[in-house]
Amino acid sequence: MTIALYDLLEQTRRRAIDSRTSLADIHIEPDGESVAVRGQVLDRATAERLMRALRAQAPTINWRDDMQTLVTGPDYHWALLTRPVADLRREPSHRAERVTQALLGEALETLRVQGAWTLVRLSDGYLGWLFTGYDSAPLALCHAEQAQAYRQQATHLVTHPLAPFYAHPSGEAQDQVGLLPFGVRVQVIGQDGALQRVRWPDGTLRWIGSADLLPLAALAPRCHAGLRQALDWAQRLIGVPYLWGGKTPFGYDCSGLTQTLFGLIGIDLPRDADQQAERGTPVALDALACGDLLFFGDPADAQHQRPSRVTHVALALNRHEFLDASRSGGGVAIRSLDPRSPIYAGATAPTLLFARRYFPHEA
Structure with a gap:
């Protein structure tokens, strides 16, 4: 039975937790007439979500919540990044995958310290390990109010x-x-x-x-005029190499580029392409306009009951051309959905799934 419970816990954790924005380092321990769930989770909402899922899966078991939350732990602080750019890793190692980057002045929360590494949560909710073993500290610890005041x-x-x-x-x-x-x-x-x-x-x-x-x-917020300003500057990013997890002109990935450009005009997008696809409103592919986001990936498979899977995002410039950062396009580039175009994105265009709009279209 214990092995079955361990399997149930792991299956529930995988279904209930998105490791990009939440955390659950947990295990179970039979304790008399109950089964205790112990370990560390991000916050109380995460713990409650897990407990609801476990009770729904195994209602005859007396589950007990003994989880500790990182947001109330001894390593929890607010901080501001003091370096121009810093990589966040999936694990506390320079060899681990770069999941995203933080930029100067970004407000973040420190959650756990492990040697020269600190687990942090960025303002977009993303989690990652930040190397803090520099000669000069990359973080300025502060109160939440000070972090927000600096940004304001x-x-x-x-x-x-x-x-x-x-x-x-x-x-x-x-x-x-x-x-x-x-x-x-x-x-x-x-x-x-x-x-x-x-x-x-x-x-x-x-x-x-x-x-x-x-x-x-001088920046027009949350409108096409502001986006056009941002796109004028983005022209200077053409040719910047592709970098997984990148959010700067040292290297961008697809969603890092769109998140950056929309952030300039006060529209806060989530970090990854599939997360960005959950925002905005649907727009027909024959009605694309500058500022719409195009989402690419694997189509739904009804036979195998698999939903569509978003793997790439680009910014529409008009009905045919778009700006994106990709490996297949050689980094940041303007490409086309039109097969007759000399800049046709032959590897990407056929995988277009749908488009979303994030502010009203201007005629």
Whole structure:
């Protein structure tokens, strides 16, 4: 019976938990007349979802919830990322899969510390292991209110693909200390010549060229005008290589690119293509317009009772052309659904499943 219960627990955990946005390191222990479910879960909602599923699967068993939540654990804090970009891994190892990236100033929650690695949750709900064993700490710990205040106090947006930043206002090459990726929001607190004085999340001062920044007040939010602005900047991303889990001009994956572009205009999309496909409203493929998202993948198989599976996303530019980041397209590129086009996406276009719209179409 114990083996059967272990199998039931594992099947239930796989069905009830999306490991990208939740966590359940759990096991069972028979304890007298009950069966205790123990271990760590992300939060109380995760624990309750698991218990409901177990009781529905095996109602004759007296299940007992002894799970601990990471959001109330000793390692739980809010923090702001202080590095331009940081990889998040599926496991606490540099050899593990890169699942996504965090960018400067991003508010995140630390959940568990394991040696030089910290399990974090990003603002889009994604979980991953962040290496924190640098010479200088990549995280500035803070309260939730401070994390949100930093984001709200941002004044400018990085519009250059990779904007140099400097340790001193001279702007000399020897004073450059890094590159800040496209889409990062920063707090400008002053100007020194041709450079803007920027406050980092930990209070450090850095300087960035005025031409590489746009005041947020000049960005049109949640509309086609704003998206057209973003697409003008995205033209400079053509040729950026494909990078699984990437969200910067060092390398993008398909959903990292669409999440970044929509985020510029205040539309928060989930991280992965299949998650993004659950948002917005359906749009007919013969009525595509700039700003619609196209979803590609495996069609449904009624014979084997398999639903369609989304594996790729692209941003429509018009009824035929789209912008995406893909291996088959060689990175960020403009491609076409039209077989007669010289930029026809021969490997991708035949797998188009459906499209979604995220704000009203402008005639």
